[in-house]
Amino acid sequence: MNTRYFVRAIGALAAAALCGVTPALAAVKLITLPPRERVEIQLDNPQATLAEEERIVPLAAGVNDVVFAWANAQIAKDSIQFRCLSDPEHIKVLSVSYPPGENALTWQVSATQAGSARVRISYIIGQLDKSFAYRAVAAANEKSLTLWQYVQLHNRSNEEFGVAGMWAGFGERFERPIGIAETRQLLSARFDNVPIRKTYTASLSEFGYLDAGKQQLRIPMHYVLKNDRDHGLGAFPLMFGKARIYQDDGHGTTAFLGEDWAGFTPRDDELKLALGVAKDIVVKRTIDQRRQDRVLGNLFDYDVVVKYAIENFKDEPVTLDIAESMRALRAEIRGDTGRDVEWELVSDATLAEHFDAVKSTADRLLFHVDLPPRGEDDKAALQTHTLHVKIKNEW
Amino acid sequence: MNTRLVGLLAAVGAAALPCWAKNVDLSTIPPRDTVQLTIYNSEDLTLVRETRRVTFKQGINPLQFSWANTLIDPTSVDLRFKSHAGELELLDTTFPHDKPQMLYWAVRSAFDGDAEIEVTYFTSGISWAVDYVCVSDPAEETMAFDGFVRVINNSGEDYAGAQVRMVVGTISLVEKVRELAQRGIVSEVDRYMYEKSEMRARDFDAAARKEVCDELQMGMARGAVAAAPKEIVKEGLSEYFIFTVEGTETVPNGWSKRMRLFAGKAVPFHIQYRYRPQEYGDQLVRMFLLRNDTASDLGSTPLPDGVVRLFRDNCRDGLSFLLAQTIKYVPIGQEIELNLGSDPEVIHERILQRAWRSDFWFRRNGASVYYSPTEGHRIEIKDTVAGWDDHELWIERIRNYRAKPIAVEIRRSFAGDVVFRSDLAPTLYDYRSPQFTAQVAPAKTANLTYETVTHQGRNKQQDHVTLEERQ
Numbered sequence: 001m002n003t004r005y006f007v008r009a010i011g012a013l014a015a016a017a018l019c020g021v022t023p024a025l026a027a028v029k030l031i032t033l034p035p036r037e038r039v040e041i042q043l044d045n046p047q048a049t050l051a052e053e054e055r056i057v058p059l060a061a062g063v064n065d066v067v068f069a070w071a072n073a074q075i076a077k078d079s080i081q082f083r084c085l086s087d088p089e090h091i092k093v094l095s096v097s098y099p100p101g102e103n104a105l106t107w108q109v110s111a112t113q114a115g116s117a118r119v120r121i122s123y124i125i126g127q128l129d130k131s132f133a134y135r136a137v138a139a140a141n142e143k144s145l146t147l148w149q150y151v152q153l154h155n156r157s158n159e160e161f162g163v164a165g166m167w168a169g170f171g172e173r174f175e176r177p178i179g180i181a182e183t184r185q186l187l188s189a190r191f192d193n194v195p196i197r198k199t200y201t202a203s204l205s206e207f208g209y210l211d212a213g214k215q216q217l218r219i220p221m222h223y224v225l226k227n228d229r230d231h232g233l234g235a236f237p238l239m240f241g242k243a244r245i246y247q248d249d250g251h252g253t254t255a256f257l258g259e260d261w262a263g264f265t266p267r268d269d270e271l272k273l274a275l276g277v278a279k280d281i282v283v284k285r286t287i288d289q290r291r292q293d294r295v296l297g298n299l300f301d302y303d304v305v306v307k308y309a310i311e312n313f314k315d316e317p318v319t320l321d322i323a324e325s326m327r328a329l330r331a332e333i334r335g336d337t338g339r340d341v342e343w344e345l346v347s348d349a350t351l352a353e354h355f356d357a358v359k360s361t362a363d364r365l366l367f368h369v370d371l372p373p374r375g376e377d378d379k380a381a382l383q384t385h386t387l388h389v390k391i392k393n394e395w
Numbered sequence: 396m397n398t399r400l401v402g403l404l405a406a407v408g409a410a411a412l413p414c415w416a417k418n419v420d421l422s423t424i425p426p427r428d429t430v431q432l433t434i435y436n437s438e439d440l441t442l443v444r445e446t447r448r449v450t451f452k453q454g455i456n457p458l459q460f461s462w463a464n465t466l467i468d469p470t471s472v473d474l475r476f477k478s479h480a481g482e483l484e485l486l487d488t489t490f491p492h493d494k495p496q497m498l499y500w501a502v503r504s505a506f507d508g509d510a511e512i513e514v515t516y517f518t519s520g521i522s523w524a525v526d527y528v529c530v531s532d533p534a535e536e537t538m539a540f541d542g543f544v545r546v547i548n549n550s551g552e553d554y555a556g557a558q559v560r561m562v563v564g565t566i567s568l569v570e571k572v573r574e575l576a577q578r579g580i581v582s583e584v585d586r587y588m589y590e591k592s593e594m595r596a597r598d599f600d601a602a603a604r605k606e607v608c609d610e611l612q613m614g615m616a617r618g619a620v621a622a623a624p625k626e627i628v629k630e631g632l633s634e635y636f637i638f639t640v641e642g643t644e645t646v647p648n649g650w651s652k653r654m655r656l657f658a659g660k661a662v663p664f665h666i667q668y669r670y671r672p673q674e675y676g677d678q679l680v681r682m683f684l685l686r687n688d689t690a691s692d693l694g695s696t697p698l699p700d701g702v703v704r705l706f707r708d709n710c711r712d713g714l715s716f717l718l719a720q721t722i723k724y725v726p727i728g729q730e731i732e733l734n735l736g737s738d739p740e741v742i743h744e745r746i747l748q749r750a751w752r753s754d755f756w757f758r759r760n761g762a763s764v765y766y767s768p769t770e771g772h773r774i775e776i777k778d779t780v781a782g783w784d785d786h787e788l789w790i791e792r793i794r795n796y797r798a799k800p801i802a803v804e805i806r807r808s809f810a811g812d813v814v815f816r817s818d819l820a821p822t823l824y825d826y827r828s829p830q831f832t833a834q835v836a837p838a839k840t841a842n843l844t845y846e847t848v849t850h851q852g853r854n855k856q857q858d859h860v861t862l863e864e865r866q
Binding site: 040042044045048049050052061062063078079081090092093094095096097098099100101110111112113122124165167169173237264266267268269294296297298299339340341342361362363392393395 | 526528545621622623624625644648649650651652653654655702704706709711713714715716717719739740742746747748749750751752755757768774775776777778779780783785787788794796
């Protein structure tokens with residue numbers, strides 16, 4: 001046990017000396033220092049860490065003063081709770097006294113008979129917190145991966161806890177020693193054979209251009225994991241943390257593909273991990289038509305055709321997600337008005353049949369198109385898709 | 396002890412006032428017999444009532460009362476006679492200009508002998524605060540609800556063996572006691588001395604240390620016998636509530652002491668998820684709702700302002716910390732709302748599914764003449780839009796991953812002239828805030844759909860929300 005803070009159960013006459021109110025009392029005193037019997041660190045609250053420790057405190061029959069003092073640790077004084085686990089009917093806290101200018105308090109504890117009592121002291125402690133990290137190793141065919149989730153415990157609290165139980169709010173409970181200024185990474189969960197979907201996304205408003213002069217879009221590649229039972233996950237929400245992604249290189253080792261911040265992912269949601277920019281998929285986006293049609297007075301509709309010229313230079317077929325923000329498109333063709341965009345898909349364009357009605361919203365339209373691999377002559381087939389949309393009632 | 400009542404009887408006897416010795420004095424110091432603290436938490440104010448026994452001689456008796464290094468309001472010091480009231484008379488009170496934090500009483504006595512006197516005064520620097528510790532059961536249906544009161548003494552004075560009373564309620568004061576204590580009677584000298592004394596506020600004199608020490612030892616002497624936590628008696632008084640701690644307490648200057656106020660054994664509560672962005676921010680929050688009434692094993696008193704610390708039995712022989720939240724004064728019968736914040740097991744998505752416009756009106760040549768195509772009017776090329784309706788179709792999607800059904804309440808506020816169309820049986824919380832509730836079964840998703848129509852420009856007639864059934 002670190003001596004920075006400790007519990008002292010003291011005889012009655014020694015109490016006043018400890019309280020510092022008289023130099024005349026108890027020049028010779030006896031203080032017992034009961035060690036910690038058990039420590040639990042509760043990390044399930046995202047804002048605060050609760051430490052619970054149990055000690056066996058010798059109590060005399062009558063009223064005992066139990067002093068709890070600490071130094072150099074950020075313990076929220078008002079959060080400290082004292083509970084007697086053994087014989088709570090006959091051992092009661094009468095009051096708590098807080099001396100001035102000290103990180104200490106004294107419980108006045110009444111016991112009907114002398115003996116040892118197991119007590120639990122709980123408090124909120126600062127600078128003892130957690131974060132999450134992920135490691136993923138994708139199979140060589142990039143159809144699945146193994147995902148490891150780690151809890152990283154950061155102890156900057158200036159206190160050493162010895163072997164302590166820890167719980168992050170889900171998953172299994174750990175029992176490990178926690179040293180001062182120590183960061184400990186604990187394997188929280190492992191998921192094997194998690195199916196992944198590899199996506200390529202063309203979205204000007206989200207990812208911008210790779211080459212603005214040529215209007216070539218930046219196409220990020222993502223691994224998409226669905227946090228549900230059908231995809232080998234779904235036991236609990238995935239917490240925010242850094243994810244490092246590797247791939248089986250087929251030689252018994254792995255190659256590092258990249259890293260990304262994994263956002264909080266509730267159950268049934270998708271976790272998208274960006275791995276980099278796919279330069280083998282070339283998408284050039286142009287606005288092929290912008291026609292302003294007067295409706296009435298100064299009220300206009302805009303007939304807009306967006307063209308995507310797509311080439312897949314990969315030797316495998318891929319699916320390209322094309323996303324278009326209606327607000328950004330309106331700003332592009334006429335400037336923003338601040339009003340919602342009223343739009344209507346015109347069915348004569350090729351993308352209309354690839355529309356994802358479930359994932360699209362009033363602002364973000366999503367389409368999925370399948371791209372064949374490059375040909376045997378190493379040439380990529382040029383696919384041209386158009387989005388024909390009518391932006392209505394603008395002025 | 397910093398406040399002193401000094402009887403100058405031996406020195407001056409029955410001599411006529413104000414011929415007190417300047418440099419050579421003999422004085423007696425009658426100790427406090429009892430002291431009572433009545434602490435108000437709405438203001439930095441404590442009424443101190445102390446009794447002492449003083450020996451009087453027939454004739455005029457000078458009494459000196461001083462309060463060095465304390466925060467006592469000199470204008471509030473009052474002397475009353477609890478015995479021999481008909482034979483003792485307070486003639487006058489003198490605040491000497493050269494002795495700050497001191498006064499002299501001239502008492503005329505018709506007899507020789509002891510009398511019990513009562514001195515009352517206001518002091519600042521003593522306060523009390525309540526906090527609550529709640530532990531929910533694992534099923535989150537009931538919670539142990541314990542209240543604690545903490546008395547904090549920074550008054551500069553040690554109060555040993557004091558009866559402590561705490562007043563819940565808001566009193567009226569026209570001047571702050573601390574300012575009056577600083578100002579004193581002779582302001583400039585007092586201010587100087589006060590500032591000087593502030594620096595020494597923690598330097599107790601030996602007598603004060605001894606008194607506190609004696610009290611502590613007396614407390615320890617009882618140590619051979621187990622004691623029960625002190626009862627705190629609660630009673631109403633006019634607009635206030637008074638908590639009185641059983642027996643006496645010693646709270647030395649600079650110390651604070653925390654005692655149990657009450658224990659609610661198993662307070663039932665229910666859980667509601669609320670989306671009220673104007674109140675809780677843009678998130679669906681989890682609320683624990685309980686009531687301060689007898690049916691909930693509470694309700695014996697109003698609950699003063701204080702911090703609630705909520706834990707839950709985590710079924711692993713320990714607690715989980717859920718929240719620390721300050722609650723305002725809760726009258727008997729009122730609901731207590733504890734906001735646990737967002738819940739990772741209940742997901743709320745707000746989706747604008749579709750937006751469109753309708754019911755256009757046009758203005759011609761800037762005149763206040765309006766034309767509507769839906770009314771069959773002809774619209775000319777130079778006419779400009781002067782009014783329209785904005786339609787938005789919203790889905791509040793709630794996914795419940797908890798093992799129990801949940802109750803959800805959605806309340807949104809809208810500016811302007813808005814029609815709220817829904818088949819969710821909405822009601823109006825106020826003129827611009829529709830609200831509705833729903834139950835979401837475990838492992839289910841609810842799509843709560845509504846449409847808003849905002850009348851804009853010329854179409855806007857009012858600034859309120861009206862409810863309509865959605866077709």
